[in-house]
Amino acid sequence: MRKYLFIILLITALPLSAAVKHGGEKGVVDTDYFRSIIGNTPDGVHLVDVRSESEFDTWHVPGAMQINVYVLYDGSCEEFLSKLPADGEVIFYCTSGGQAADAYYGLLDTCGLSEEKMKRFYFxxxxxxxSGEKCTVKDIEY
Structure with missing residues (x-):
């Protein structure tokens, strides 16, 4: 009995995986997963608002950090990368997905990050x- 109790305690003490759930396309995070982590971001997952500082100040997802996507294009890959968390998974977001996709594909195409290094980035x-009392996330109909 002690052996089983020890195993149960050991399993419950292990951290849960912070694996981000993929959406349908390369680099896209699942919208239901994103909804589920708003206000309760798991350890090892970093939300990065890639809009301007003034847009971020107006509203943002609780717990997110802000890095303007234009740092990547007007500055340099090194500058943008230096502002990102060194480990864990990173989800870029904006209001409608455009700037978030720019950040993701900028790392892939402009900065030339390998597929292996890109595995931790999503948008x-x-x-x-x-802007209201709570965040709303709506799928885009293409």
Whole structure:
């Protein structure tokens, strides 16, 4: 009995995987997963708002950090990468997915990150609004 109790305690003490759930296309995070982590981001998952600082100040997802996507294009890959968390998974977001996709594909195409290094980066391809009491995420109909 002690052996089983020890195993149960050991399993419950292990951290849960922070694996981000993939959406339908390369680099896209699942919108239901993104909804589920708003306000409760798991350890090892970092939300990065790639809009301007003034847009971020107006509203943002709780717990997110802000890095303007234009740092990547007007500055340099090194500058943009230096602002990102060194480990864990990173989800880029904006209001409608365009700038978030720019950040993701900028790392892939402009900066030339390998497929292996890109495995920790994702972007939200959805409509996001946190200007009210709570954030809403709506799928984009293509």
């Amino acid at each position: 939200l391809d959805a409509l996001l609004d946190c």
